[in-house]
Amino acid sequence: MLKISSLRAAAMRPVVLAVSCLAVTSCGTTLTLDEPVPAIIDVNRNSTLAIIADNSIGRDIAREVRIKLHPSDFYRIQPLLHSPAPDTDVLVALSGSYLDCTINYDTSYNHDKKHDKRHDGDRHDRDRRISSYDVRGGVTCRFSSRCTGSSTSRNYYATDTSYYSEFDAHENVIDELSDKIVRDLIPHQSTYSVTIDSDDENPVLEQAAEACKAGNWTLGEQLAKQASANKPQSAEPWFLLGIIERNRRNFARSSELISKAASLQPSGKYQRELRRNSEIQINMQAVRHQLETR
Structure with missing residues (x-):
């Protein structure tokens, strides 16, 4: 067995310790919170919506969008037409829709070698066995509002996927693209994460963050106040208290506490959360307006 000399082991020890310390300081507790997201264009509940497309794939996507919008009862959706009615409030125009399909062949498939070698190439092409299909898709959407005169465009892409059926591959990509468009057309709640860095010298801070993560924000606040009392010049307890106030929708107090954290330790994280x-x-104001019935 190869032995490491004591001198070499001593030389390596600081490196090991440095890596260990890096692991400690980089850990933390990730909190998941909700935030409101308005529709991509200014709308109101009960607005009329029309969707048009310039090719067959776009029409398939548009059909899925209409189906998925119906349960929300947010729009009055017009039938699929080549041109929208004059009184349409919101127009969604799909263009450049595409689906690209790549066939994957089973490389382990062995075909019969007892045939004329002069036709090896042709025989190989015929005998290769399809293992799956990779399909990518995309579409460009232009959203227009008749009421405000505003418009915006967005490109949507489906992730590369692998399926054993070409039909399923196409259906799943269309499903993914239509999901993304529907999500932008309706005001909704989205989740985001905030990481609270731990402090070995102030373990109650991690306990506070873990309580918040478990949904016990009241206990989390009590522990976070204790953490800030233990180390008043430490920024992270004040930051956590600011996030707790944000969860209560007390934004003035939240910004005050996060600003205090930023004054103690300038950080891009604190500035980002202030924004x-x-x-x-x-x-929130935009979503409230959009949820009003037209």
Whole structure:
């Protein structure tokens, strides 16, 4: 067995310790929170919606969008037509829709070798066994509002997928593209994450974050206040208290606490979350407006 000399082991020890310390300081507790997301274009509940497409794939996507929008009862959806009615409030125009299919062959398939070698190439092409299909898809959507005169465009792409049936592959890609379009057409809630860095010298901070993660925000606040009292010059307890206030939708107090954290330790994370406080408030107002019945 190969032995490492004591001198070499001593030389390696600081490196091991450094890696260990890096692992400790980089760990933390990730909290998942909700935020409102308005529709991609200014709308109101009960607005009329028309969807048009310039090719057959686009029409398949448009058909799925209409089906998925119906349960929300948010729009009055017009039939699929080549041109929208004059009183259409929201128009969604699909263009450049495509589906690309690549065939994967089973490389382990052995075909009969007892045939004329002069036709090896032709025979190989005929005898290869299809193992699966990879399909990619995309579409460009232009959203227009008659009421506000505003419009915006977005490109949507389906992730590369592998299926054993070409039909299933096409259906799943169309399903994924239509899901993304529907999500942008309706105001909804989205989740995001915030990481609370742990502190070995102040273990109650991690306990506070874990309580919040478990949904016990009241206990989390109590423990976070204890953590801030233990180390008043530490930024992260104040940051956690700011996130707790945000969860209560008390944005003024939340920004005050996060700003205190930023004053103790300048950090891009704190500045980013201060901006998010402003964005959430703007989005809340937008969502409230969009949920009003036209």
